[in-house]
Amino acid sequence: MSAEVAAEIPKGNGWEPNILAFCCNWCSYAGADLAGVSRFQYPPTVRILRVMCSSRVEPAFILKALKDGADGVLVAGCHIGDCHYIDGNKNAEIRINNTKKALAKLGLDGRLRLEWISASEGLRFSEVIRDFTEEIKKLGENPVKEVKK
């Protein structure tokens, strides 16, 4: 990347976080859709990757995302009890909490979040993104990510 090009990258005040969000198809992805339909504005710091269930998210995906350039990873699913696949989100909760512990040991505390966002919580989706963005900003850039050329 040339210096000239790099200078043109829209950066706000220097650096903006890069968040990857795994959203389950039935609740959180729909919640993100509702945020859109309702025009609830939030910072363009997040990319959404749709999975059918939050329980699909493997720790390896999270680690890969952090290694490859994410400053934060959000996993969002249905509220406990609302899971389209009965209790997939409970499995996700166990798995994500374990991954959080591992990340803490790697010095990546606070960069992984698990949220329950329902299909009717468009506002909450936008708030979660705003809040997580602010939190990551406080933490600063992810120290372990490899910036690819």
Add this chain to the structure above:
Amino acid sequence: MKGSVAVVGGGIAGIQAALDLADSGFKTYLIESRPSIGGVMSQLDKTFPTNDCAMCILSPKLVETGRHPNIELLSYSDVKSISGKAGDFKVKVVKKARYVDDAKCTGCGTCTEKCPTKVLDEYNAGMSKRKAIYIPFAQAIPRVATIDAAKCMYLTKGKCGVCKKVCGPKAVDYEQKDKEIELDVGSVILATGFKPFDPSALSQYRFDHPDVITSLQFERLLSASGPTQGHVTKQSDGKVPQKVAFIQCVGSRNPRIDRKHCSSVCCMYATKESIIAKEHDPELDITIFHIDIRAFGKNFEEFYNRAQKEYGIKYINSRPPEVIVDAKNSLSMKYEDFNSGELKTENYDLIVLSIGLDPSDSTQGIARSSGIALDDFGNIATSIANPVETSVPGIYVCGVAQGPKDIPDTVAQASAAASKAASLLSKERGTQIKERKFPEEKKLSPDPRVGVFVCHCGINIGSVVNVPNVVEYAKTLPYVAHAQEMLYACSSDSQVTIKEAIAKNNLNRVVVASCTPRTHEPLFQNTCREAGLNPYLFELANIREHCSWVHMKEKEKATAKAKGIVQMAVAKSALFQPLYKQQVSLINKALVLGGGVAGMTAALDIAENGYNVTLVEKEKELGGMLREMTELYNGKKPEEVLKGLLRKVSENKNITVLNEAKLEKVEGYLGNFKGIVNARGKEIPVDFGAAVIATGARNFEPAGLFGYGKDSNVITQAQLEKMLGKGTSANTITMIQCVGARNKEREYCGRTCCTDAVKNAIRIKKANSKASVYVLYRDMRTYGVNEKLYENARDLGVIFIKYDVERQPIVQNGSVVTVHDSMLNEDIEIASDLVVLSTPLVAGENEEINQLFKIPLDKNKFFLEAHPKLRPVDFATDGVFLCGSAQAPKLMDEAISQASAAASRACTILSREFIETEGAVSVVNEAKCIGCGTCVTMCPYNAPSLYDATVKAEEVTYTTKKSKINPAACKGCGSCAAACPAGAIIAQHFSSKEIGEAIDAFDKGVKSISIGKDMVEVTV
């Protein structure tokens, strides 16, 4: 008896009715007078209260209707007469001469381009020009040109002939004549819609002035496909207006011109149009002049509140008598602010007349020619108990032809009408239909060749995201063999374009960058199938809901993000493999939860369609809230309706009623649910293929409000209703509206309370004309034809006093009511014998059912439907449907319509011979599987199981456990794949490889794109 139905009218009502019927095994003729289906909804920019783009949600339905093998579209055709009887009707249809052979026309548009004659464009409400040969709008179905015979130079003067000369396929035929055909059908559904009121009849509003326009014209101005591409400008000078006023009830609530009805939708569309206009131009100053604001539907009150608080739209309670045009041709209005009594004069740049809904000419014409009764307002007459049945058995009605209503109520009624027609003809189901055929799938070449189609969505995406820039970027991505932009990717011509691009570029993966897969994936998947591609080779990149709509003010960043989203989609899609669904049997039985009027109606409709139903009621007896009612708002007795329903339910052999019963457990999925109902302590297993939730709601108890619970003279409207069964001796009755509603705690409007109050006020006055009845209200919301009740009440001497939310009435000792009359601006004291509190319905115990079926609730704990506009009785979960007050408060006829609608939707499933399982299921890589059984413990559906496998390794043969997954049971959640310690399970379509590629692309998309002035530079 015939297995076919004629649906008259191709607006959203007719479309929904036709789709339901065609999906449940009936040949359907859809007859539309205009050149294209779509009706008035096709002209709308957005829909309230979610501001969903109207065309975006309608277009997939248009395409589906046009493609359906069991729907025969007769567009540009009028119904001349209907004769015969239920089961055997003859419908005479005139196919008007298009002067274009629709079999030959490809819709290429060359004729339109070359035609020299310009004509006012009715699609843009007369604010732009179209050609004499035209296709009405971009998403038109059928996409066929039509010659406007009254304006065509060749047909009127014998000159020109350009269109014929330029037409490649030789489709233009000046000799074409009107053709009369006769259809033999078993039933007819009238969905003839409405005619927007013509405000020229009210000369005081100066519709002759170019800057006085109708709300439909304003809607077109807001639309990206409108005459100004979405920029609100004045017709007089093309300048941007600063001050805009809406005048409500133009052609509604006006006895002087014989328009006594409320048009039901104008308050909300004016609110919507104001919000959209403010989104386009935040500097706009918008005032809405109104009588009452009727925000009665689900989430309407919240929408109205947002309009005021977030968008600063002013609502003034006043009806300006006239629009004044001065010597300089500028506009002003004098009005009296009803709230302050002040006389004011204001200048405006643009005045929008919120025009009402008149019965359409075809409604009147068909009713006359075919002997169908009309009501006092000119709508097709129906009754509360049978809201879709006309005076002629076998002919049904839905939508605004039956009375003014909004889109979801129209859609529900359309499904209801379909249910009635289907039950009448249930013995003939499947006799006249054919299967949908797709071409054989192309052999997949080893290298991925991805086609990327980036949608402008009018201006929904294009005004924020630089679409051409995204296209250029997409072209640089690995595997992309083709990329292009589209104005509306979902329109029918775009489907043709996509298919052509697939063929021409030999594409084997398709990415459409537009909106959410939750609504649009099936449409594009079908397009892929028609082009010989497996539907699982398709991916949607959501750059609207997740990008342009949420980053409206950050255009550059939004463009960069859109590129990132596209890149992730492309990377993932390159790994996609064809997947196939399996056909499994289903249980052709239904479960209905709740035995009120909605539940009983739903159960009866399903049973009359020929399927077994188990009706579960928690109380000892069926009837629900109908038992609490003592009079319907048409003066009829509820007992008669109840008795009729109870008799029909008990006589129907297809219905099993379980009283004092509760659904305790449910498992399974669409087509194959297994439940356990506890009825009087006994556990009864119930298997079913589809379920209807009709569990109703309950009355709000206003404990502690206005002395309720302390003073026995303070009662609720529901208690008064019961009391009036015997009559009351009270002489002065004061009703207070909106108790426990439209407040901080419960923001929504109770919808039914105004109609209930007015009905009971009339009953009191009719029984005792000397009684004094006061109704203290904030807005009287007797919408639609119930406006006549409000008028009757005033005629009978019921006194209506408007109070302000900030100055609540005060009740002392349960008798003396003090209210500040906000119109007279003074306090009034009413010594009352009875104080009646009108309270809203609140959600019942929905939390248990929501857990059982995994169906969502809204913030007020009512059930959340799949889509507020076009899927009002569906859930996002397949096979489960919703009706009645469990969804939101509603009047009885509305609950009945919804119940029939839910039945119709359920029958589209129950009528199938098989259901298709999920294609994107998980599979086990046997070589990697270590037989640990983690997947078995993980799966909630028992899809994986272990078996003894014989493994040969080198020279050793041994037996070990291996897992296999039953594809019919697998739901594709991918939980097992995430848990498998050996990485032996592949969650197809969401495999580690596919997701991994997307994660890889996620980084690249962000890090290395830069946007120059009009160039994009990419470093991957």
